[in-house]
Amino acid sequence: MKRRVFVAACALATLAGRASASPSPRVIVLSWDLAEMLLSLGLAPVGLPAPAWYTSGIVEPPLPLGVVDIGLLFQPNYDLLYELRPNLIVATPAHASVRASFEHIAPTLTLGEYMTAREPYRAMRGEALALGARIGRPAQAAALLDRTDAVIAQARDTxxxxxxxxxxxxxxxxxxxxxxxxxxxxxxxxxxxxxxxxxxxxxxxxxxxxxxxxxxxxxxxxxxxxxxxxxxxxxxxxxxxxxxxxxxxxxxxxxxxxxxxxxxxxxxxxxxxxxxxxxxxxxxxxxx
Incomplete structure (x- = not known):
């Protein structure tokens, strides 16, 4: 009897854990470089402009099959944006003039200022941490920085x-x-x-x-x-x-x-x- 109670309690605890765990956010990204940043945190975008350009120009991390092509970088298909029901849209400073339109669909985070910063590497580290915090993956962002530090240190030694x-x-x-x-x-x-x-x-x-x-x-x-x-x-x-x-x-x-x-x-x-x-x-x- 005690064993049955114990097993039932374990099952309830597992179900409760699943119920309380929040699902991964649905993120649309309007930049191939920022899609790389999202993927490096272990989350694939649900939508991205011209995914084939990511595959040829960014390469890694690999983009999973099934990411929806939402159109052009600066002229996305708004019907698709609505249909994908994102929790977050990640845009660049170049999207400033249309950011209000994105906000009608989902909260919008602007990243990518590192691309024109005087020290882009240092700036992108901060943006990776900001994205990690926004999507609930701060530990993954910190680990990404640590891995990058290790790669640079090893290359410097070589x-x-x-x-x-x-x-x-x-x-x-x-x-x-x-x-x-x-x-x-x-x-x-x-x-x-x-x-x-x-x-x-x-x-x-x-x-x-x-x-x-x-x-x-x-x-x-x-x-x-x-x-x-x-x-x-x-x-x-x-x-x-x-x-x-x-x-x-x-x-x-x-x-x-x-x-x-x-x-x-x-x-x-x-x-x-x-x-x-x-x-x-x-x-x-x-x-x-």
Whole structure:
């Protein structure tokens, strides 16, 4: 009899626990970079503009199947927004003019100021904590920061003594490159890892990227190139001037995975890990 009472009590306690546990919030995100932040806290959005762009441009954490495509970043389908019954909409400062419309559907949280901050990495840490608190996952946010600190520390140890200057770039065409200077997330992480950003040294200051002519890059001839997402040398190799530049040689270039320059903490982790793999081989080639 006592055992039956005990079992029944345990069952009631379990049911009570389930009843009292609040369901996960239904969140719509109007930014691929902020969708990364949400996913890194263990919660998938119910709706996101053009999910395929997230998959190709952000990559990780992977976006689950079933996330509803709600239209364009700045012209979402409002009927879908209503139908998804969100508890929260996460927007960016660029959505300020339509925020009132979102508020009619669900409480709206504006994040993403880190993307234009002077120190984006430090700013995104605060935003991750703010999002974690808002969706009831403060412990997950704190753990995410701890994991990021550990990845950066490990990469810094691996890269100790690597002093060759670097250019983080994407090729636009056979005459132009997009390079990331001071104020970009890439530059801030390079600094944290004790690496030299040749673009910053050359005075290129931006909160995102500069599109520059090849001749401007020629002033950084002692640097090695890190291509983001794809090898940019194919288009540039058609230009004879480029082929004469020291860093146009294969041993002075490396291709990193696709990493968003405005991504959140998982992007930071991926960039740090990619540098730890690529830079030692570039440093060896730099001495050839």
């Amino acid at each position: 890269l100790h003594g690597a002093h060759a200057p670097l250019i983080v770039a994407e090729a636009i065409d056979e005459r132009h490159l997009r390079i990331y200077g001071a104020g970009s997330m890439f530059d801030e992480i390079l600094q944290l890892l004790g690496l030299v950003n040749a673009a910053t040294r050359a005075g290129l200051v931006t909160n995102r990227a500069n599109v520059v002519e090849m001749e401007r890059v020629a002033q950084m001839s002692d640097a090695s190139l890190l291509w983001i997402g794809r090898d940019g040398s194919a288009a540039l190799q058609r230009n004879p001037v480029w082929r004469q530049m020291p860093f146009a040689q294969p041993h002075r270039q490396a291709t990193l995975p696709m990493i968003s320059s405005t991504g959140a903490l998982v992007s930071v982790q991926r960039f740090a890990r990619a540098l730890a793999l690529a830079v030692p081989s570039l440093a060896a080639g730099h001495d050839m």
